[in-house]
Amino acid sequence: MRVRTGGCLCGAVRYQIEGPMRPVIACHCRECRNHSGHYLAASQAVRSNVEIVGIDAVTWYRTSALGERGFCSRCGSPLFLDWDNSDRLSIVAGSLDQPSGLALIGHIYTSEQGDYYEIADGLPQREKGCDGDPTTDLSGSPEWEA
Ligand SMILES: [Zn+2]
Numbered sequence: 001m002r003v004r005t006g007g008c009l010c011g012a013v014r015y016q017i018e019g020p021m022r023p024v025i026a027c028h029c030r031e032c033r034n035h036s037g038h039y040l041a042a043s044q045a046v047r048s049n050v051e052i053v054g055i056d057a058v059t060w061y062r063t064s065a066l067g068e069r070g071f072c073s074r075c076g077s078p079l080f081l082d083w084d085n086s087d088r089l090s091i092v093a094g095s096l097d098q099p100s101g102l103a104l105i106g107h108i109y110t111s112e113q114g115d116y117y118e119i120a121d122g123l124p125q126r127e128k129g130c131d132g133d134p135t136t137d138l139s140g141s142p143e144w145e146a
């Protein structure tokens with residue numbers, strides 16, 4: 001079984017993920033842009049497959065009715081989005097150690113994207129989320145990466 005690792009910039013928080021992960025989706029919503037500094041690219045894993053070392057350094061901040069964002073309280077790196085009513089945990093793609101073996105498959109909430117950039121990679125775009133459910137895959141159920 002593939003094991004992926006990652007963590008924050010300062011190293012206070014590290015994580016290990018066993019098993020498959022969803023391909024990466026970029027979210028352009030106002031909250032993600034504000035929190036990440038640009039748009040937020042994230043994968044997902046089944047929460048019970050994620051082991052977090054240094055979780056005491058993670059601050060959880062609720063920015064929507066849907067879930068909480070987890071970031072390192074020391075260096076500020078965004079790391080996780082913990083969705084209510086779901087067994088999935090979103091993992092910020094930039095925090096994954098390389099190679100991740102994952103690929104970006106599309107963009108969501110393009111209706112809220114910043115006015116200072118264009119999306120020109122030819123990947124699918126959605127003006128809103130995934131039918132209101134942030135844990136739903138972009139189009140149907142793309143194969144998770146082993
Ligand atoms: Zn840190």
Ligand SMILES: [Zn+2]
Binds near residue numbers: 029030032040
């Ligand atoms: Zn977002």
